[in-house]
Amino acid sequence: MCCFTLDRVDLSTVSSNLSHMSTSSPVTSQVVLRGVPVVGGVQCGPVIRPGRLPVVDAPAGDVEESARAAEAARFSTAAAAVANRLRDRAGRATGAASEVLAATATLAQDRAWLGAAEKRIAGGAPAVRAVAEAVDQFVALFTQLGGLMAERVTDLRDIRDRVIAELSGLPEPGVPLPDVPSILCAEDLAPADTAGLDPSLVIGLATTLGGPTSHTAIIARQLGIPCVVAVDGLDDVAAGATVLLDGTTGTLTVDPDPLEAATAVTAAQHAAEQARQWTGPGATADGHTVAVLANVQDGAAARAARQTPAEGVGLFRTELCFLNRDTEPSVAEQAKIYGEVLDAFDGRKVVIRTLDAGSDKPLKFAGHPDEANPALGVRGIRIAEGNPGLLHRQLEAIAAAGAATGNQPWVMAPMIATAAEAKSFADAARTYGLTPGVMIEVPAAALLADKILEHVDFLSIGTNDLAQYTMAADRMSADLATLTDPWQPAVLALVAMAVRAGAAVGKPVGVCGEAAADPLLACVLVGLGVTSLSAASAAIPAVGAKLSQVTLQQCRDAADAVLATATATEARAAALTLLQ
Structure with missing residues (x-):
């Protein structure tokens, strides 16, 4: 900050009045509200609202x-x-x-x-x-x-x-503990509210604000709770009203027909049970292999991911050991943290992303300048230019962790925009004996992926920032949530471009953004040629199970159909027609 x-x-x-509660007339009769789907699944229950x-x-x-x-x-x-x-x-x-x-x-x-x-x-x-x-x-x-x-x-x-x-001297505001499984509806949810949810009691989330990559959306994916954001008219739904939440289509039905609601929930539960039975490895129904990996950011998360069918780690976020510190962690401290993740996935692929700080994740010891637009400022790999020792000490720690555990990691840099940046990072990584790659989050990097691949061994597409920068839309804005939807054809066109560049030289291109956690979109990504999918642990069974139910040709047909559409809604509908 x-x-x-x-x-x-x-x-x-x-x-x-600090309550932010709506003063509009409540919605009490059956009506279907629409938003942006974030986490699939169908649930029905009474509405609860956070205490203010x-x-x-x-x-x-x-x-x-x-x-x-x-x-x-x-x-x-x-x-x-x-x-x-x-x-x-x-x-x-x-x-x-x-x-x-x-x-x-x-x-x-x-x-x-x-x-x-x-x-x-x-x-x-x-x-x-x-x-x-x-x-x-x-x-x-x-x-x-x-x-x-x-x-x-x-x-x-x-x-x-x-x-x-x-x-x-008042109780801390937040989400009430419901007596029965309930749907949490709110204008928006703060991290402290969302992070402490009990998914056995809060079985669905809907917000008026937020986008596909908001804190609410990210934690909902981690917990596996069906979620819809940017729901128009949600503020008028009263606490206690019965609603049917569909996180796949992005709808919330107030006062649904009981029989129709029960049928929809039962079908969703059956699909979820099928997903839970999937044990990997990742492959389509006709045997085309696709690595299904986990996103983690510490040893505890890695150990939890190891209990799923995840075949490795596609994104290890290393920011946690740097944030909230007055001084840079030592090489030994870092190596111990990285070693926990490498140990958890001993003998399996682990991709470590170097420090992605700056913007909304400042480092107290890195000397960040005040910036008018931090999202377009000194963040990710750009921090290394002003703090070259920071990157080299992290690479040294990663190499040390690999040597200590016997599990040699891959390493990738965030926010790469040019081939020159990719070369500089790759040269540094190879100095420590590491396999270098870069994140594709900036449209310029996708457009010049072939040039970047001359210097690195793999690419990993971060769809969250790629959508934000491609569509020139704040990914947290409810007003712009339809623009930052990863189903946007323009975003997927850039994904396709990067994937083609990788295929041309035989180098892997994965996706580690939130798009990989959407089972339907995961099939489209495979159809585009993506070689690996990395998602929150809770999403892995559903993604793997969906892939196992479709052929590679179905995925390719869906990808072609999606690229021919003009809107995210059309793209999602085209994929549903061909894959479901």
Whole structure:
């Protein structure tokens, strides 16, 4: 998170209601609402909504000057308590949940908004009012900046509500524990809400905001909970209403016909049971092999993935051991962390992505500049240019982990945009005896994949950022969620281009973005020529099972049909017709 000159930003007044609940007339009769499908599956149940902080009135007038130091201390204690709870949750979680909770804990302690609140308290504002005004200020600023900065608005508001609850002696706001399996509906969900969900009780998710790669979507995939985002009209669905959620078609039916709902849920459960019985390895019905791999980011996640049919790791995110640290972890510290993942998949393929920080994941020790548009700034491999030792020490640690475990990893760089960047990274990786590859996340890299492949041994396509940059659309924006849908034909055309470049020289091209977790889209990707699919552990059985039910020719026919469409909706419908 960047720091800003607070004095130059107009202060907003505290909202009279922090609940964000809709005041529209509730939807009570049968109606079908549509959104963007994120995680497949069908569930039916009553709606629950997250608890929000009730209206908390700050004391009238200003705090006496003699009491302001104590008020500032009270605020600091509350903010630290919230950050510590988030950090504790991150430590107990794994995978994507751990990452987003850790990032939110960092945001809770960011000096920019804390300093803004402290300045107001020093001027006499009570702590509750100071928190609300400081957060409102940064919400307005982040919204104006757009891009990845706008993604943090939900997190900031969540932190605001938790700190105000702490200051007011109220229970922390969040998702209630339902008595029966329920569908969680919300305007948006903060990481702390989503990461702690019990999938046996929260059986479906629907949000008004968010996109296919929002925190809600990513954690829903990790938990295997059917999910639809950017649902138009969702705010008008009352808590307690019965809804049928279809995460495959992207619909939410209010007050569904009981028999039709039961039939749909039963069919989905049957498909899920078939998926659970799939044991691998990845292949189509006619024997075309496709490696089905796991996305992990620490040893615990890797050990959990090892309990699935995953054949290896297609994406090991290494950011977790760098974030929330004042100093760079030593080579020995890094090697120990990487070794845990290599041990978990002993003798199997493990692809390690080098540090993908910057933008919304700043490093305290890397000297990030303030940037007007961080999503297009110094992030990923670009950090290495200003911190060359950082990359070389990480490569040294990866090589050391490989030597210690006897499992030699592959290594890839994020945010590569040019062939020259690819060559520089490959040369460095080979110095340590590592097999080099790069991520295809920037359209320029897809367009020049043949030139990049002159220097590296493999490509891995990150569809999340590729969609965002191809469509010039913030991947967290609900208004633009249809644009960042990985089914967009323009995005898939770039995937096809990169895959053809790999096939021409006999080098593997995999997909490790969220697109690989969609069983239907996974078949299309195989039809395009993708050689491996890497997804969240929870998605692996469904992806593998779907592939085993279709032939390679069906996948190719679906891929051709999808590339001939003009919209994501048409693309999904074309694939459904040919593959289901």
